[in-house]
Amino acid sequence: MEKITRIGIAGTGLIGKGLALEIEKQADIQLSKVLTRRDIQTMDDYPFQEVLTNSVVEFIGNCDLIVECSGDVIYGTEVIDIAIKASKPVVTMNAELQVTTGSYFARRGFITEAEGDQPGCLASLHENVVQMGFKPLVYGNIKGFLNLDPKKEDMEYWSKRNGVRLDMTTSFTDGTKVQIEQVLVANGLGAGIAVDGLLAPNSDDLNNTGVELAEEATRLGYPICEFVLAPKAPPGVFITAEHDSQQKDALKYFKMGEGPYYTILQNFHLCHLEIMKTIRRVISGGGVLLNNGENPTVSVAAIAKRTLQPGELIKKGIGSFQVRGEAVKIATNQNHVPIGLLVNAVMKRQVNEGEIVTFDDVELPESLALSAWHEIVIKETVNI
Template structure:
């Protein structure tokens, strides 16, 4: 991002790099470490935390750094103060330590991630994350806590929601009114499981359940939910419209994105709200898009001249998302400019509910995102509250207490939620602050 690179160059020259504490050196986390160390001036990885320290050590070793192993905030601070790189299993200690400016959370977890983010905020650290699932469940209350602490809480550049928000802001800057923020995918089948996605996951070095969460709609539901919460937009209906131009064949030729706009036109004409949605089977396949309108006839003339079409809906898109390659820009935006890439405006607009992937019998444990038991579907938050629908982020680890049919949305009364989880406390606090409190019992 222009401006950020200049500011980082100044920090490098001044010998005052932004100090990053990264939690979760999995595939994406380790790639972020590599990007910071090999390609980003004015920034350094101060420490890496992981539940199993070997992965933290490996992430450093892969870029030629030999870390010291420390646990406990005091010992971590002593090492950081001496200019040493720290590998640790103590994510909370790292998140709170002096010597860290920005905490980058990349675990993909819920309860553990919530603890890390809260610890960082309470210690006065900015937080940049790639955890759409956490953000789509309790992001608004975490943002409220960050505001109270005077720090930034932000999703990252690079992943689709951040790219969408950058494009949204660009379109607003043109004087065009955004009316739909869109994501793009090549396949949507809510019944995909870790078993069906095993070969794909092996090819791309992914967890099979994670790969299934991409295919079954869970991932895109969380991604579009957090875009809705950052823009004030909503979904047109439960699950979004999701027009599919693939004919159910993920290998079918992709249609140009501009040809998909008509699939949204009638809904946009009738909507009082901006919308978030997605398309299947359009190109560029790795991109995102924003549809916007303009009321000024003279500017409409110029938009036609600039090959943007006749309107009334103008299609802007970014043809790629580069994930970890762009995360350092997000870190710099937070630390140097107090600028969040994507963060909730206030209370939730859209959440992600749990829907049964198969008939669920009492005693079934809902195991993981992309698993065998449930898939995630985007729904407007007022409807979630009114019907006591169960967020997928709270459903994980819960036990089904009565029969639930396939494709039925779960409610709180359908499950027994484990005790003592911070994610549940945060969600209850969020509903009490922004919506309807969860009924007792």
């Protein structure tokens, strides 16, 4: 008789709920527990009331594998810490957490990002193209719209219209989310970034833009992670790569162009529907798809959207109207505060619009996430 794997989900939002619905259809895996901080008595809209729990201990104790998709860096870090200590494998769809504390856990146990969001899809595409002999130079994320400082009333409108939290809507719009995603890919796949903040070219033709970015990667001497602003392109990911020149004629025949750079596009990412692939990968012993690596080289700094004043509270940096996230090289920005740590943070001194928030500028509450970051940076500094 085939073993039934008990799956636990931390999070009851769009991703967590959607995944729960898919798991319930499977014969060989079971939805065991769902961890929530909400009042369970008020969750009449949740389809599986019997598996809900507010207890992290009960949650971890009744699962063989957990999927963390709470969207919360501080809380998610605490949950994963307990899971790792219990030797439970962890699958995340939480790039924000990965780029903040993921490396701390990568040194201690099994943690992987799932397919479905752009980082996991890029990691899967990477495996595919490498098996075909390609050598990736550009890991590309496609974005249709960008506004570095959107108005709150506009974000409230789109949040309500799309049924997505206000902070998530804002982080998608101001570029924080895509910067986070590409930092995770860079750290996880051994790539880098061309410049702090990324190049972010506009693109009417992904093939042409891919070539331009590949030329930059060749000049730099290492693969780069980027995103393109391409309103007419599909909401997917792409890799621009080179191949053995002996395959040039065949690749031309396969409609891949003249070379030497070739762009391979995946024109979709289906979020929670694709997490199932990663769950089965882990169960079958397929190993880590993607995580932030043990020794990250890039991070996501907080950039002030306006002048921040002493005494000002930043309740949550990601998706706020005070700061936005920007990819930076750790070696040259060792004192930056990762935007994922800006939770209930109080400004100690003025930071002007466009400046990076540093640890000297802000008072942060004690948390495991903060301690984990300090450990990561200390080890990274030693490696540098």
